Amino acid sequence: MSTNPEKSHNRPRTGGRHRNEDAHHSVLEATTALLLENGYGSLTIEGVAKRAGVAKSTIYRWWKTKPDLVMDAYAHETATRVPEPDTGTLAGDLTTFLTDLYRIGTDPTRTKALTGLMAEAQLDPAFAQPFRAWIATRRDIVTNLLTRATTRGEIPPTTDLTHATDLVFGPFWYRLLAGHAPLDPADAEAHAATLLHGLKAHSTEQH
Amino acid sequence: MSTNPEKSHNRPRTGGRHRNEDAHHSVLEATTALLLENGYGSLTIEGVAKRAGVAKSTIYRWWKTKPDLVMDAYAHETATRVPEPDTGTLAGDLTTFLTDLYRIGTDPTRTKALTGLMAEAQLDPAFAQPFRAWIATRRDIVTNLLTRATTRGEIPPTTDLTHATDLVFGPFWYRLLAGHAPLDPADAEAHAATLLHGLKAHSTEQH
Amino acid sequence: MSTNPEKSHNRPRTGGRHRNEDAHHSVLEATTALLLENGYGSLTIEGVAKRAGVAKSTIYRWWKTKPDLVMDAYAHETATRVPEPDTGTLAGDLTTFLTDLYRIGTDPTRTKALTGLMAEAQLDPAFAQPFRAWIATRRDIVTNLLTRATTRGEIPPTTDLTHATDLVFGPFWYRLLAGHAPLDPADAEAHAATLLHGLKAHSTEQH
């Protein structure tokens, strides 16, 4: 998800002034702070530069666009990546995955980052592409998890996995974006339970 | 959903020049056209004014904000409101509702309007409020439909209706926004079927 | 100086509603009030209409332009026209005229009107013309007064009257516009005295 500037250390350097790590951190911190204070919409590169006490061009050097910057701030906030669950049963996998997922909803920074990026993807076709790619990697985890369930015979092999994956992510994103109710990790279990019964009892056939 | 200026005829008018309906329509048409051509993100009031052959101030007179304008263009595009279904069975109601819902996905104007408005709601807290209100009216239709099902004994009375409603709208919005796959009205049936089994076989208990 | 709407009664009328004198007065009063409060620069027809509780079109019906309106407000403020003095001596005439002139400087409404109109004449070539015509009528009074003095032999017949008239009005307007010092009627006498000696002792020859 991240255009991690840390990577830039890998390329050979012949000399010159070194990157100021302090400046780097202060940019990310300013981004996170402004994200929380005013939301993604009123977050501006100009504002981040001012807050971080950094030149605008310094930001542009390391992050091409606003979503890139927010993505990095998001990644910086949580170094712990969501691991792909493999408990041996669909119920276990699903519950574990959804509980982890719903936990994001309790972190305002991550919430604001995610909703902001989703918004950005709607407005900027250029960003929609990498965003969809990231979405796909997340979906793959669930698709794999469901594939394992079919091989174990827990759900019918005719199950439409694309559709099933939508049922996993959809309600989460919808609540995140529509904001009609808070996202409680406790809800994850109910979500998982309904899904399990829906998928087990009935195979949604491929069209 | 609409801040329909048509309504303003209701207020008492003692004098003053009447609204130019031609100008009004050309604004809405220009909005729709530009929405399709460039998307919500690059839609500007200035651009609409130019395209419509109308003064910028005329637009600002009738529509306070960009989302207001797009909302109205959206409403204008589809005078056919989604009726509240009442077929007598949950299966019928749900299938009817979801089929209608998924049909939106086949109309680019409505799709772009909806995703644009959802994006706007993430970016502009002031707009989030009326948007959430509209979301609520849509949710109410589903909640009513589910309530009838509980009184008929089709699903357990302990069913968490908020959660159940999320399962109806979530996957639709998720697919609309993430854009990983097209929205086919045919998918509505599968969605309805999975939901029916999930809700019937298992009661997601109230927390 | 005034584009007096009273004149409009002269044209033949076969019928129709009469002018609303109340509206008329309230416009002039609003103009005077706003002139004093915010100055000529921020005086707007729109503002006057609002303040007077009158439609903008009503103002435009009776006064073509902003300076027209202000001129009328100026005239309305002082019905007593400055009379052409004829005391029999240059000293008397000059002192009388200048004392009357300087008295304008003590009336804020008239002061603001005059300076505003002078400003308008610099900015709007179309208005400069009638304004210069009004200036000429004022100058003529002084020129006549000086002509009588030459026939009486009080000043040399070779005196350049245009130049002499400038010496009468110039310092008044300069002080009015530059605002470096208040205009005191008492200063009129000193002004007259210096002028008298300057003109008597020396004839400024025609070039």
Next chain:
Amino acid sequence: MSTNPEKSHNRPRTGGRHRNEDAHHSVLEATTALLLENGYGSLTIEGVAKRAGVAKSTIYRWWKTKPDLVMDAYAHETATRVPEPDTGTLAGDLTTFLTDLYRIGTDPTRTKALTGLMAEAQLDPAFAQPFRAWIATRRDIVTNLLTRATTRGEIPPTTDLTHATDLVFGPFWYRLLAGHAPLDPADAEAHAATLLHGLKAHSTEQH
């Protein structure tokens, strides 16, 4: 008279792109050209930007207001500052000063700039302040010149210098603004002569 941005070089600069002198000059040239073509009244920042081929924001960066800009264009047009005359006699000083002053009337750019600034000062109270300050510096030259004459005994020590200074500048400005006759440097002599006799023969007493 000028809010010269050249002065800003004095503040410490640690880096940053330098001001583009070409852009600077083209703005001033465009201002002068438009001033001559359409006058101060219809001079707009937007128009200057377009004519100069420069962004509006660039103009706003260096000149806060329209009068600031015109002032600078005026100063740029005439690098030759009017020197403070000191010939040893009042007659010499006055004639020299007035001849220089009246020469301004032959330069349309300077004339339009001056009348425009005077107009602006009437309309914009915020601008009136710095304008009056500039007026004061010009007056000081004359006041000094007259003070020297009193010490030399050329005019009575009781002469009201404020009033006398008005007699120097007033007719010039009046003719400039009222436009009833052109300003000819030849008239300066006549003006000086009348003034000399007026001041010598009669002391306008201090009040």
Next chain:
DNA sequence: CGCTAACCGAGACGGTACGTCAAGTCTTAAC
């Protein structure tokens, strides 16, 4: 007494320019 002219209010309309903001690019000076 009704016709008709002219008034008045309200306010919509196409315009123009305002001054602000942020975007993203580019140039220079310092380290």
Next chain:
DNA sequence: GTTAAGACTTGACGTACCGTCTCGGTTAGCG
């Protein structure tokens, strides 16, 4: 040769008034 500073072009923002216009309604005088 990276970094900070910041000048630059671009383009849209939302606002304020402009002067014109179209209404609905009122108020006279004339015939």
